[in-house]
Amino acid sequence: MDRILTGAWLHSNGALTVFAPAQEAQVPRAALTQRHHDLRGEFYAKVKERSGTTADEARLHETIAALRKTIANNRRA
Numbered sequence: 001m002d003r004i005l006t007g008a009w010l011h012s013n014g015a016l017t018v019f020a021p022a023q024e025a026q027v028p029r030a031a032l033t034q035r036h037h038d039l040r041g042e043f044y045a046k047v048k049e050r051s052g053t054t055a056d057e058a059r060l061h062e063t064i065a066a067l068r069k070t071i072a073n074n075r076r077a
Contacts (some may be wrong), residue, residue: 004021004024005047011025016047018040018043033044049054
């Protein structure tokens with residue numbers, strides 16, 4: 001996991017997805033997604049901490065909030 005986050009990966013493409021740590025550890029992806037939820041969660045937490053929220057992601061959240069408000073207003077009418 002740390003090798004991927006530092007860019008020193010050996011067995012994967014370095015993508016910040018759950019598949020990369022599995023490749024790096026040379027285990028099936030299901031080992032992380034089905035058996036080791038704690039490691040998967042830790043990896044995604046480190047990725048989020050490292051990258052934070054991008055401008056695109058913030059804009060998408062604003063758009064989603066506006067659309068939800070529009071839907072709620074339409075249901076009231």
